[in-house]
Structures are given as C-alpha cells and as structure tokens.
Amino acid sequence: MSRSSWYHRFISPLTSSRLANGRAASRQPTSTSDSFMSSLSLARITAGIRDSDWMQGTGPRSRQGLVGCGDGQPASMSSLSDQSNHASSTMSSSNALTSTSSFSWTRHINFSRQTFKAWTSFFLTCAAPPLAALLILSPDVHAQSLDLTPASLTVVEEGEASSYTVKLTSQPTDTVTVTVSTGAGVTVDTDANTGGNQNTLSFTTASWNIPQTVDVRVDQDVDNTVTLSHTASGGDYGLVTASLSVHVQNICERMNELSSDGKTCTLNSEGITSLNSGDFDGLSNLGTLYLDRNDLSSLPEDIFTGLSNLRVIFLTVNDLSNLPEDLFDGLSNLRLLGLSNNPLANLPEDIFDGLSNLQVLYLSGNNLSSLPEDIFDGLSNLERLWLTDNGLNSLPEDIFDGLSNLTHLYLYDNDLSSLPEDIFAGLSNLKYLNLSNNNLNSLSEDSFDNLSNLKELNLSNNDLNSLPEDSFDRLSNLKELNLSDNDLNSLPEDSFDRLSNLKELNLSNNDLNSLSEDIFDGLSGLERLYLHDNDLSSLSEDIFAGLSNLGNLRLHGNDLSSLPEDFFAGLSKLKYLNLSNNDLNSLPENIFAGLSKLKYLNLSNNDLNSLPENIFAGLSGLKRLGLNDNSLICLPRSLPLSVTVDVELPRCGNLLLVLAPTSLVVAEGGSGSYTVALGSEPTAAVTVTLSAGAGVTLDADAATNGNQNTLTFSTANWSTPQTVVVSGEQDDDAVDETVTLSHSASGDYGSISGNLVVTVTDDETAALLLTPSSLTLVGGGSSSYTVALASQPTAAVTVRLSSGSGSGVTLDTDATINGNQNTLSFSTANWNTPQTVEVSVGQDVDDAVILSHSASGGDYGSITANLPVNVQNICERMD
The missing domain is CATH 2.60.40.10 (Immunoglobulins)
Structure with missing residues (x-):
C-alpha cells in the first residue's frame, strides 16, 4: 500500500512550560481515524484504539502505528507498558516520512484485534524539547479476505452439482468482482438464472456480506483433488485471493464399498458395465479390489494407475474379451490376480511383466486356445496357476520356464492331446499337477522326471491306452495318483514300484482285463485302491499282499466270478470293501478272515444263491452289508444281528419253507407268482403240497398240462426257489376276496407248513x-x-x-x-x-x-x- 494512503496526524510541539507542570494530558480517541492521544509525563506517549471501533464486519483486522521525535533529535523507546503486552513492535532506523526530515527514527507497532485490548502505552524519550509525536494508522494489506463456505467440497463424477457460498469479510471501499477459475473437467456456475456457466460474482458496499452460491460439477476422469481459485478486484480487495479444495469421489466411495481403513474396495456383483480412467484415483492405500461378477467388457489402460499397494485384484466372471498390454504396469506388489471366467481369447505377451511378486494367477474358464511362450516370464514368485477350462490344444515347451516357485498347476478341462517332453522340467517345487479331462493319448517317459516334490498327479479322463514303463519312477514323494477314466487295458509290471509314499491309487473306469501279480509291490503305505469298473475277470491270490495299510478297496463293476480263498489276507486295516456288480456265484468260507476292522461290505448284484455258514464269523466290526439282487434265500447264522442288511431274509439252518414274497395281490381274471424254497438242506427229497380256497387256482409246474399243486426239492436243489403261479377266478360279486394258500411238506420237513395270503381284487362294481x-x-x-x-x-x-x-x-x-x-x-x-x-x-x-x-x-x-x-x-x- 502506498505511503500516501496512510492516515497521519501530527501533534504540535509541546512547550516546556507544559512539560514543567508535570501533568499528563490525555484524550480518548473517538474513532479509528482519531485513534491517537498523547500524554506528556516526562515524554510519555500513549496510543490506543477502542475495541468497539476496531472492526467492522468479521475476521481479523490489524493496524500499524509509528511514533517518533522531531527536529532530528536522537531518541529511544524504553519499554512497553503493562497494558501493551498484546502488541508487537519493530524498530526502524529510517524516517517514517521522507517529507518530514525532522524525524530521525520511528518505531513501528502492529496491533491486531485478537491481541489488542483497550490501551497501549509507549515511553518515548527525546533528547530535548520541543517534543513531537506522529501516529500513522494504516490498514494491513491482508486485512480483507474472501469467506468460502464450506472450506472444501466433495463431488461425484458426472453427478449432481455441489455448491458453496462466497462473501467478503469486510465492507469494501467500492464494488468488488470475484472471478472463479477451475481446472480441466470442472465447471462452475455463479448464476443459475443465467444461461451458460458464469464464473464471476459481484459484491457492492451494501451486499458485501451476503453469501452468493457457486455450483460445481465435474466430468468423468477428473483428478481426485481439484483446486478452485478465487481472485478479487475492485475497492480495497485488489490483491485478495482464496482457494477451495474439491474432492472428487472415486467409484469405491460413490458406491459406499470402501472399507473404513481404505484398503479394501468390494464392487463384486454390482452390475458395473464400464470403468473410466481415474475411477480409483486417491486410493493409494488400496490393497484388495473386488470387481468380479460384473458386466465389464473392457478396461482403460490406466485404470489401476496409482494403486501401487494393490495386492489382490479379482476380475473373474465378467465379459472381458481382451486386456490392454500395460494394464497391470506399476502393480509390483500384486500377490493375487483373478481373471477366470471371461471370454478372453488371447493375452498380450507382456501383460504380466512387472508382477514379480505375484503368487496366485487365475486364468480358468476363458477361450485361450494357445498362449505366448513368454507369457509367464518374470513371475518368479508365482506359486499357483489355474489354466483350466480354456480349450488349450497345445503349450509351448518353455512356457513354464522360470516358474521355479510354482507349487500348484491346474490344466484340466482343456483339449491337450500331447505335452512337450520337457514342459515341466523347471518346476522343481511343483506339488500338485492336474491334467485331467484332456485328450492326452500318450506320455513321454521323461514327462515327470524333475518333479521330485510332486504330491498329487491327476491324469484322469484322458485317452491314455498305455503308460511308459518308467513314467513315475522319479515321483518318490507322490501321495495321490489318478489314472481313472482312460483307455488303459494293461499296465507295465513295475509301473508303481518306486512310489513308496503313495496313499491313493485310482485305476477305475479303464479297460483293464488283467493285472500282474507284482503290480502293487512296494506300495506298503497305500490306503485307498480303486479298481472298479474295469474288465477284470480274475486276479492273482497274492496281488494285494503287502498292502498292510489299505483301508478302502473298490472292485465293483468287474467280471469277477470267483475269488481265491486268501485273496484279502493281510489287509487287517481294511474298512471298506465293494465287490458289487460282478459275476460272483460263490465265495470261500474264509474269504473275509482277518478283516476285523471291516465296516462296509457290498456283495450286491452278483449271482450268489448261498453263502457259507461261517463266512462272516470274523467280521466283528461290520456295520453294513449289501446283498440285494442276488439269489439268496437265507442269511448265514454267523452274521451278527447288529449288522444292517439291505435285504430281509431268514437265517439259514432252520427247517422252514421260504415263501417270497410273503403275500400276493392278483386281479380277478389275472395272475401272479411267488417262489418256494427250503430253509436248509434236507436229508432226502422233500415234497411240498399246495392248496387254496375258492377264488384262485394254483399251478406249480407251468410246463405240465393242467394245474399242478406239488413241488419237489432234492438235497441238491433245496435252496433253489421254485415258482408257483396264482390265478384269480371270476365271480359275480363286487367284493375283493382274501384267500390263504397253505403249504405242507414231507420227509425231514414233515412237520413244517407255511401260509401265503392272496388278495383277489374284484372287477365288478355294485350298482x-x-x-x-x-x-x-x-x-x-x-x-x-x-x-x-x-x-x-x-x-x-x-x-x-x-x-x-x-x-x-x-x-x-x-x-x-x-x-x-x-x-x-x-x-x-x-x-x-x-x-x-x-x-x-x-x-x-x-x-x-x-x-x-x-x-x-x-x-x-x-x-x-x-x-x-x-x-x-x-x-x-x-x-
């Protein structure tokens, strides 16, 4: 501010006589412009400004004062009075006004509303009279300001307008114009009633303290923080400026899915169809981002720019058909990336460059029929890789080179018909390899040579019809091997002899018709063996010798007609044995000897018509027994009563007639049948005579003319059920009838009889x-x-x-x-x-x-x- 604009006032020189009388003259100022008073008491000057006159309007104001001695006299300021402790002072060695050469020095004192209270006294000592004092009061250049309310804004991209107000903090000397300036993508409007967007506000000396509204809108892709500048002109506001910070909400904030610590954004299943650059601006602390199960078809190349702390990204189950090459640039801290279940048909070769800390990568369920050879270069820390269900028909030989830390590799549900010989050569830490549901028709002898740490290998559901002799020799740590659902018809004798740690071997659903006696040698730790649904018609008696830890053996769905007596010898830990759906017609009495821990035994769907009396004698742990769909007429008496059996049969060894079913329903004019057998072997032939009451006829031999009513059982066929046909006779009534069929026997069974109830349903209706x-x-x-x-x-x-x-x-x-x-x-x-x-x-x-x-x-x-x-x-x- 120019010196000429200062208000100044001279106090006339004081006579020595006034000094001599020693009284202090004082005058209280009546306004800011008259804010100087002097009192002389040994050259004491007191200056003050009333607090009530200090401010017009609100906000801080300050004044600057100058005092001094005249006539070029040397002078000094001794101290401030007790009441002046709220003022600040600075010394100046130059004259305050160059036009007043009589002043040799001045003292500057600054007062502010916050610090000044009532009066401030100065003690000025001049060398000699005449004494003169000068107080010049000047408005501080920072006293005027713009009041912006609120002091900051939060807005949404392409959302509703947000607003704030502007007013002056003091009455201007003239009309003031405030111009609002914005950054790119931000628009302001200072007058909603005028077409277009206005950017100026006008304040008069009358309206200076009336707030005026400014509307703010932001476009897509605007920076997270935008500053609005305000510049005033006119009156005494010529140099006044102010700024307002505008925070643009990112998509996580807009959808209220940002965690309180700002580290997790959950946007899955939100129906999002597109994203824009800047949607994640301001989320520098974001660690986990869920974008799965949306409808995203593309992504901006810089969508993840600035998210250097991201560790997890899920983009699974979207409609992404391609990805920008630099999409993941700058995400060196990423640990998990989910891209599964998209229609991705190809990937840029360098898309994963820079993801040196990535540990888990999901690429399943896409349309990746092929992959670039260098696609995984640089992923030295990758541990788990999913490439399932893509339609991959080939893989480059070196595609997995450099993935030395990979432990899980999933390649199932593809169209691979062959594998390069050394494709897994660099995967020394691999533990789980799944190649199931492909079209593999052969394996190289060295395919798995370097996988010494492999624990699980799944080759099921392929087209393998043979195995190289030493395929699995180097897999000494393998625990599970699945070769099911292939076309294997034979196996090399030494296929598994190096797999000493194997716990589960699945050979089911192949075309195996025989197995060598030593095929399972060396598998002493095997716990689960699945051989079901093959074409095995016989097996060596010692084939399971040495499998002392076997707990689950499945042989169902083969063509076994008989089993050696010691077939299961040594399987003391066996708990589950399934022999169903074979052609077994008899079993040795000691076939299950030693299987005291067996809990589940399934013999259903075979051709068994009898069982040895003591066949179940040693099965103290048996809980469930399957025998349905055989030709059995009774159960061995050695079977514990606590065992749950899926058929209802009497115990063998009793003199009884076995009638099955125990009751029958036939229609009037129709027929049905039941069978008769003996409950135990007779000493000689037994004849069973049948008789029935009115309403039915019986025929025990359909091959002989007429209705026969006798059945003959010998010592050879006593347990073979013989059929009796029952026909319902017509009558004139409309009532269902119940007829009891009686059975009497001869020989050993002379005292044995049995009844069967037949219900004849009538075809007439009472009317x-x-x-x-x-x-x-x-x-x-x-x-x-x-x-x-x-x-x-x-x-x-x-x-x-x-x-x-x-x-x-x-x-x-x-x-x-x-x-x-x-x-x-x-x-x-x-x-x-x-x-x-x-x-x-x-x-x-x-x-x-x-x-x-x-x-x-x-x-x-x-x-x-x-x-x-x-x-x-x-x-x-x-x-």
Whole structure:
C-alpha cells in the first residue's frame, strides 16, 4: 500500500512550560481515524484504539502505528507498558516520512484485534524539547479476505452439482468482482438464472456480506483433488485471493464399498458395465479390489494407475474379451490376480511383466486356445496357476520356464492331446499337477522326471491306452495318483514300484482285463485302491499282499466270478470293501478272515444263491452289508444281528419253507407268482403240497398240462426257489376276496407248513340297473321300468323307491298285492333278475319328476340310483 494512503496526524510541539507542570494530558480517541492521544509525563506517549471501533464486519483486522521525535533529535523507546503486552513492535532506523526530515527514527507497532485490548502505552524519550509525536494508522494489506463456505467440497463424477457460498469479510471501499477459475473437467456456475456457466460474482458496499452460491460439477476422469481459485478486484480487495479444495469421489466411495481403513474396495456383483480412467484415483492405500461378477467388457489402460499397494485384484466372471498390454504396469506388489471366467481369447505377451511378486494367477474358464511362450516370464514368485477350462490344444515347451516357485498347476478341462517332453522340467517345487479331462493319448517317459516334490498327479479322463514303463519312477514323494477314466487295458509290471509314499491309487473306469501279480509291490503305505469298473475277470491270490495299510478297496463293476480263498489276507486295516456288480456265484468260507476292522461290505448284484455258514464269523466290526439282487434265500447264522442288511431274509439252518414274497395281490381274471424254497438242506427229497380256497387256482409246474399243486426239492436243489403261479377266478360279486394258500411238506420237513395270503381284487362294481334309464308319460297315464342288481350281493338286498310327497306320481312294485308297494327284494340267487315297477301320473303333474332308489343289505348298503320321469304337456302330446 502506498505511503500516501496512510492516515497521519501530527501533534504540535509541546512547550516546556507544559512539560514543567508535570501533568499528563490525555484524550480518548473517538474513532479509528482519531485513534491517537498523547500524554506528556516526562515524554510519555500513549496510543490506543477502542475495541468497539476496531472492526467492522468479521475476521481479523490489524493496524500499524509509528511514533517518533522531531527536529532530528536522537531518541529511544524504553519499554512497553503493562497494558501493551498484546502488541508487537519493530524498530526502524529510517524516517517514517521522507517529507518530514525532522524525524530521525520511528518505531513501528502492529496491533491486531485478537491481541489488542483497550490501551497501549509507549515511553518515548527525546533528547530535548520541543517534543513531537506522529501516529500513522494504516490498514494491513491482508486485512480483507474472501469467506468460502464450506472450506472444501466433495463431488461425484458426472453427478449432481455441489455448491458453496462466497462473501467478503469486510465492507469494501467500492464494488468488488470475484472471478472463479477451475481446472480441466470442472465447471462452475455463479448464476443459475443465467444461461451458460458464469464464473464471476459481484459484491457492492451494501451486499458485501451476503453469501452468493457457486455450483460445481465435474466430468468423468477428473483428478481426485481439484483446486478452485478465487481472485478479487475492485475497492480495497485488489490483491485478495482464496482457494477451495474439491474432492472428487472415486467409484469405491460413490458406491459406499470402501472399507473404513481404505484398503479394501468390494464392487463384486454390482452390475458395473464400464470403468473410466481415474475411477480409483486417491486410493493409494488400496490393497484388495473386488470387481468380479460384473458386466465389464473392457478396461482403460490406466485404470489401476496409482494403486501401487494393490495386492489382490479379482476380475473373474465378467465379459472381458481382451486386456490392454500395460494394464497391470506399476502393480509390483500384486500377490493375487483373478481373471477366470471371461471370454478372453488371447493375452498380450507382456501383460504380466512387472508382477514379480505375484503368487496366485487365475486364468480358468476363458477361450485361450494357445498362449505366448513368454507369457509367464518374470513371475518368479508365482506359486499357483489355474489354466483350466480354456480349450488349450497345445503349450509351448518353455512356457513354464522360470516358474521355479510354482507349487500348484491346474490344466484340466482343456483339449491337450500331447505335452512337450520337457514342459515341466523347471518346476522343481511343483506339488500338485492336474491334467485331467484332456485328450492326452500318450506320455513321454521323461514327462515327470524333475518333479521330485510332486504330491498329487491327476491324469484322469484322458485317452491314455498305455503308460511308459518308467513314467513315475522319479515321483518318490507322490501321495495321490489318478489314472481313472482312460483307455488303459494293461499296465507295465513295475509301473508303481518306486512310489513308496503313495496313499491313493485310482485305476477305475479303464479297460483293464488283467493285472500282474507284482503290480502293487512296494506300495506298503497305500490306503485307498480303486479298481472298479474295469474288465477284470480274475486276479492273482497274492496281488494285494503287502498292502498292510489299505483301508478302502473298490472292485465293483468287474467280471469277477470267483475269488481265491486268501485273496484279502493281510489287509487287517481294511474298512471298506465293494465287490458289487460282478459275476460272483460263490465265495470261500474264509474269504473275509482277518478283516476285523471291516465296516462296509457290498456283495450286491452278483449271482450268489448261498453263502457259507461261517463266512462272516470274523467280521466283528461290520456295520453294513449289501446283498440285494442276488439269489439268496437265507442269511448265514454267523452274521451278527447288529449288522444292517439291505435285504430281509431268514437265517439259514432252520427247517422252514421260504415263501417270497410273503403275500400276493392278483386281479380277478389275472395272475401272479411267488417262489418256494427250503430253509436248509434236507436229508432226502422233500415234497411240498399246495392248496387254496375258492377264488384262485394254483399251478406249480407251468410246463405240465393242467394245474399242478406239488413241488419237489432234492438235497441238491433245496435252496433253489421254485415258482408257483396264482390265478384269480371270476365271480359275480363286487367284493375283493382274501384267500390263504397253505403249504405242507414231507420227509425231514414233515412237520413244517407255511401260509401265503392272496388278495383277489374284484372287477365288478355294485350298482342298481334301471331299464330304461328314464320314462316319458302323458298326464293321467302310466308306464313301467325294471330294476336289477349289477353284481351278486353278499347277502339279501332291499331296494326302496320314492317319488316324493305331493308329486302326483304313484309307484307299485308288486301288482299282485293290493295297494301300491314301494320295495323290491333281491337275494344272492335272483340278484340279476329284473323286477318291474309300475308308474302312474295324475293330471296337472309337474313336467319332470325324479324317482329315487336306495339299497340296503349285503355289500349294497351305500348304493343309490335315480330315474327321471318326463310328463308331456299338451304341445308335446299333440306333437
């Protein structure tokens, strides 16, 4: 501010006489411009400004004062008074006003509203009178300012406008214009009532403290923080500026999915179709980003720029068909990247460059039929790689070179028909390799040579028909080997002899028709062996010798017709044994000896018609036994009662007739069958004679004419069930019948009998037959109809007729008896003989009458029937 604008005031020189009287003269200022007073008491000067006059408006104000001695006298400022401790002072060795050469030095004192209270005194010592003092008050250049409310804004890209207000902090000397400046992508409007976006505000000396509104909008891809500049001009605000910070919300904040610590953003399943550059601006601390299960079809190249702390990104289950080459640049801290289940058909060769700390990479469920040879270069810390379900038909030989820390590699559900010989050569730390569900038809002898740490190898569901002899020799740490669902018809004798740590071997669903006796030698630690669903018709007695830790053995679905007696010897830890769906017709009595820990045994769907009495004697731990779909008629008595069996059969060794089923239902005129066998072997032939009551016929030999009623069992065929055919006879009643078939035996079984209950379901229905089913009469005329039963009743039946009271219709069921009778009687002999009913109508009868019939007795207790009678009017009578 120029010196000429300062307000200054001179105090006239004071005479020595006034100094001599020693009194202090004082005057309190009445305004800011009159804010100087002097009192002389040995050259003491006091200056002050009233607090009430200090400020107009709000905010801090300051003033600057100068005091000095005249006539070039040397002077000094001794101290500030006790009341001046809220003021600050600075010394100046130059004159305050060059036009006043009489002043040799000045003292500058700054006062502010916050610090100045009441009065401030100065003690000025001049060399000699005359004494002069000068106080020049000047507005500080920073006293004027712009009030922005609020002091900062938060806005959403392409969202609703946010607003703030602007006003002046003090009354200006003239009209003030404030211009608002923005950055790229940000628009402001200072006047919503004027078309277009205005960027200036005008304040007068009257409206200076009235807040004016500014609307702010931001476009897409705007920086996270934008500064709005405000520059004032006019009046005493010519150099005043102010800034307002605008925070642009990123997508995580907009969707309220940012964790409180700012490290996790969860945007999965939000229906997001696109992202823009800058959507994640300001998230420098973000560590985990979930974008899976959206509808993203593309990504901006710089979408992850600035997210250097990202450790996890999930982009799975989207519609991404391609990715920018530099998409992941700068993400050196990334540990997990999920790109599965997208329609990615190819990947840029350098897309993973720089991801040196990546540990897990998901690429499953895409359309990657091939991959660049160097795609994984630089991923030296990668531990898990998913490439499943892509349609990969080939792989470069060196594609996995450099992945020395890889422990899990998943390549299942692809179209690989072959593998380069050394493709896994550099994967010395690999522990899990899954190649299932491909089209592999052969393996190189050296395919797995360098995988000494491998624990699980899955080659199931391929087209392998043979294995190289030494395929698995180097896999000394292998615990699980799955070769199921291939076309293997034989195996090299030494295929598994180096796999001493193997726990599970799955050879199921192949075409194996035989196995060498030593095929499982060396597998002493094996716990689970799956050989089901092959074509094995026989196995060596010692094939399982040495498998002392085996707990689960599955042999179902083969063609085994017999088993050696010591077949399971040594399998003391076996708990689960499945022999179902074979052709077993007999079993040695000691076949299960030593299997005390066996809990589940399945022998169902074989051809067993008997079992040795003591076959289950040693199975103390058995819980469940499957025997269904065999030809067994009884269970060995050695089977513990606590065992749950899937069939209901009697215990063997008892003299009894085994009837199966124990009851039968046949239709009247139809037939059914049951079987008869003996419960134990007789000493001689046994004849069983059958008899039945009325309503059924029996035939024990369909090959012989006529109905045979005897069955013969020898000591050889006693347990073979023989069939009896039961036919239901027709009758005239409508009642189901129950017939008991009795069976008596001869020989050892002379005292044994058995009964079987047959239910014959009737095909007749109890009903009243009315003929005709309706009548038409002329008023004053008569007619007749008949009534009979539809089926033979079980006892006499009475049918009662009614025409309704006052109907004008009379009924007579017996013309030989005087009067009108209304009942009919039917016996079990005449039930189907029609009986006549005479019907007469009087004049003026309703044109329609219903005759009701209700039966009682026998099995007709609930039977009713109606017959409508139509009485013709004159028009109908005369046609």
